[in-house]
Amino acid sequence: MSRNGQRGQAAVPPAEFRSYYGRAVLKTPVWEWKIPAYLFTGGLSAGSAMLAAGADLTGRPDLRRTGRLAALGSLVVSTVLLIADLGRPERFHHMLRVAKPSSPMSVGTWILVAYGPGAGVGGLAELVPSGLRRALPGRLLGRMARPAGLAAAAVAPGVASYTAVLLSQTAVPAWHEAHPCLPFVFTGSAAASGGGLGMALTPVAQAGPARRLAVVGALLETAASRMLGRRTGASAEAYSTGRAGRLKSxxxxxxxxxxxxxxxxxxxxTAAVASGLALLAGSALQRFAVFEAGVASTKDPKYVVVPQRERVDAGIPVRGDDRAPAGGTG
Incomplete structure (x- = not known):
């Protein structure tokens, strides 16, 4: 109380966020470039599988062939990148010993298992030489190609989006706070890349579905990407500054x-090839931007402390976090 009986102002100014000796609160992910590349190639495979199924049903053999081969090729690359990041190939096999619906990693593993055979059969059917298509193995692959391709296309949306759920269930602030938008970013990116590759490798006369898929995917990806900067709270800055901001732009x-x-x-x-390559590059850079934003948000303690303080000020109890630690999904 002051001498005149009135309550004086607090002598201590409001505390600013800080961590112990300015050190990072969370462990920075140890992932390398393989993980964002894995995210991109997995999405490309899913987008290509959906495009191939549509082309098969509408009688566009060139677009169907492009989509099936792209789905198989990018899936192989994606799997190699994932296993390389795991360090030991048997770790992927070990994840198949259990099925845990509450674990995004477990669910994602089984989504890939459900998707792989369909994409594989469809792609292999396109690789059979014309002279062997009348032989028994060629005939069997030919008959199985359509149902296998449709099965892969049915699972493809899960392949395109499960990695976004996987990232958002970690303790990395920029990924966790983006959980309402990130699946739409990844799904749109997958559609844009699949359509872009179809445009680049298919004759113009048959590439109509690829162009439409590319536009729809690009619109979804761009709209959801813009929302990352508006709905991720304090972590929004991680997407608009530094290396992540440049990649995102x-x-x-x-x-x-x-x-x-x-x-x-x-x-x-020529325009089809140029546009398709631009869409592919944009999709790849989008995955790298998300990855870099997550890494940056673990290095600055404000991305952890400020949201916690805001929840406390709003009366929301802060409990122990049972999410995977940074780098714990890989």
Whole structure:
């Protein structure tokens, strides 16, 4: 109380966020470039599988062949990248010994198991030489190709989006706070990349579905990416600054340019290739931007302390976190 009986102002100013000796609160993920590359190639496989199934049902053999081969090839690359990051190949096998619905890692593993055979059969059917298609193995693959491709396409949305759920269930602030938007970013990115590759490798006359898928995917990816900067609270800064911010800006510019180029791609093969490559590059950079934002958010303690303080100020109890630690999903 002051001498005149009135309550004086607090002598201590409001505390600012800080950590112990300024050290990071969370462990920085130990992942390398293999993980964002794995995220991109898995999405590309899913988008290509959906495109191939549509092309098969609508009588577009060139687009179907492109989609099936892209789905199989990118799935193989994605699997190799994942196993390489795990360090020991048997770790992937060990994850198949249990099925745990509450674990995004376990669910994602079984999604890949359900998706792989369909994508594999469809891709192998396209690789059979014309001279062997009348032989028994060739005939069997030919008959199995359509149902296998449709089965892969049915699981493909899960392949495209499960990695977003996987990231958002870690304790990495920029990934966890983005959980409402991240699946839409990854799904749109998968569609844009699949459509872009279809545009680049398929004759213009048959690439109509690829152009439409690319535009829809680009719009979804861009809209969800913009929302990352508005709905992720204090972690939004991690997506707009530093290396992540630069990658995200390039990703959005390339994706927008590729989508706009689909207008010219209806008649020009050169425009189709250029637009398709821009969409592929934009999709890849988007995954790397998300990855870099997560890494940056673990290095600065404010991304952990500020949201916790805001929850306390709002009367929300802060309990122990049972999410995976940073780098704990790999």
């Amino acid at each position: 390039w990703a959005e510019a390339l994706t927008a340019g590729g989508a706009a180029g689909t207008v010219l791609a209806r008649r020009s093969r």
